[in-house]
Amino acid sequence: MLLINNTSTNAYFNLAMEEYFLKNTTEDIFMLWRNESAIIVGKNQNTLSEINYEYVKENKIKVVRRQSGGGAVFHDLGNINFTFISCNDNSFSDFKRFTMPIIDALENLNIYAEFSGRNDLLIDNQKFSGNAQYNYKNKVMHHGTLLFSSQINDLSSALKVKPSKFQGKSVKSVKSRVTNISNHLEKNMTVLEFKDYLMNFINSKDKNNHSYELSKQDVNEINILVDEKYNTWQWNFGHSPKYALNNEIKYPGGNIELSLNVEKGLINEIKFFGDFFGKKDVTYIEDLLKNVKHNEISIKTTLSSMDINDYFLNCNIDTLVDGIMGAK
Structure with a gap:
């Protein structure tokens, strides 16, 4: 499996990167990445009904639609995102399989997490991870959030919207009680230290794993996808259901x-x-x-x-x- 420790914090680039590797890889991939403040909406959602428009505008928060379904999530630099791309695999909806490595990594730090409901990970009945999946041909992409030291107030403010304003058939987000992983650590860790720890933990599980650095061609192709899709109003807002x-x-x-x-x-x-x-x-x-x-x-x-x-x-x-x- 290829291991990609992505250092970009641009939400447009990072969502485009997922699609690029999903459609252009023949090897399984595991990626870790972070975004500067951004709201990531599900493929089937009405973007405006999920965001606090005034707050997003005032704080210049990027709003980006992803390929997978599910609800809207808030990203900041205190949140780590993980992505598995599994080739020759049609096990869509097998969320638990892809979240078990995260649960195991936390258990190694004496943090006991559990899989709950459709797609959540909990610590002490509080959500710290939401997960989603997308199928492309014979591949499945699974990605999830890991709240490590996120600004919970910002998360709440950015996603707060008066539901009675909007009517439509889009998928609505489900609000949950949330927590940060850092609150449960026995020893202090920065978000980047935890990111490195997680990558090393995944790497140690299979001797065939190896690191992969993005080539210039990779970056160029991803940036084309950013310009043509992920940084466009048409994809992020115009794609909303009526x-x-x-x-x-x-x-x-x-x-x-x-x-x-x-x-x-x-x-x-x-x-x-x-x-x-x-x-x-x-x-x-x-x-x-x-x-x-x-x-x-x-x-x-x-x-x-x-x-x-x-x-x-x-x-x-x-x-x-x-x-x-x-x-x-």
Whole structure:
């Protein structure tokens, strides 16, 4: 098995790296990697309904869709991600098999973890790892999170969203009580020391294991995948299932209630209601926004040539756009 100790902390690159090796390897692979602050959403989720839009925008948190299903997770540098790619293997849904090496590695440190439910690892009934899988031809990719010293408050804030705003058929995330591995260690360890420990532990289990360093060609191909897919609005947001959003904007000029439908990432209908004043009819804006991408840049560009005050007295474009995006 090839062992890849990836040092990149760019979420776009790291998710692309998984797909690249899944589709281009003939050997089994084990990878360890970390991301700077990012929300990773499941393949079948509505991205906007999983994130706290204001918090993500303010803190410049990357939002990236992965290949596998399941719920949204928050990554930071206190979280370690592990990936197994198993070739000639169609054992999809055998989550326990791929998590046992992690459980064994923790037991070696006198930390007793257990597999629970569909895809979680627990310590003292608190979750520290969520797992997901994806099949490609005759291969299976299993990946999971390992909360080591993550900022739990950031995790909670980034994923907090008012569920009543969104209606649709996307898979919803399940919230759980969480813990960090570092809280259960007998001796202090940094996150990088633990990452090295885990890689060494996996390496020691099979004499045929050997390290692999990414080549220049690997990096170039992965970066192409980043540019064409993982760093695009279309993949991360536009790929969401069709959904409806209902929101209310409270501002000095009154209240604006809005309702919109989105399909394939495009607004196909939007309606404004409320006690606001305006000298021009808002149906003009409603018509203007049809078939516009449901993202901040596209909406601002569409509305930039008009005076929002003509339609919503004492409102500004930033307030209106944030509301259309689902912010409070």
